[in-house]
Amino acid sequence: MRKQCEIRVNNTIYGGKCPFCGNNSDPYFPLAVFKKGTYEAVCHDCARKYAPAMADAAIMAQKEVQRLNGEAAYYKRKLRQILKIAEDYDGPACDIDDGDLPF
Numbered sequence: 001m002r003k004q005c006e007i008r009v010n011n012t013i014y015g016g017k018c019p020f021c022g023n024n025s026d027p028y029f030p031l032a033v034f035k036k037g038t039y040e041a042v043c044h045d046c047a048r049k050y051a052p053a054m055a056d057a058a059i060m061a062q063k064e065v066q067r068l069n070g071e072a073a074y075y076k077r078k079l080r081q082i083l084k085i086a087e088d089y090d091g092p093a094c095d096i097d098d099g100d101l102p103f
């Protein structure tokens with residue numbers, strides 16, 4: 001029987017067992033490959049074997065999220081450094097309003 005898959009947003013934290021081979025599925029995030037019509041995430045090997053284009057898309061999405069998270073962490077560090085400089089500023093008085101920063 002043909003293994004049918006679909007790619008969807010992965011809103012499951014854990015993967016469980018692959019419905020095709022029984023290995024741990026370790027699903028991609030934020031998109032994962034599932035057995036069609038189920039919430040059973042397919043493992044990486046089976047995704048590449050039975051739905052290579054979906055596996056590629058899921059890998060691309062995961063790499064993009066990792067890249068964006070890295071960028072966000074970089075800018076958070078930079079903003080903290082700038083705030084520290086502003087707090088340590090010893091010149092004429094100024095007000096610092098950091099209430100709108102997202103961290």
Ligand SMILES: [Zn+2]
Pocket residue numbers: 018019020021022023042043044045046047
């Ligand atoms: Zn599998």
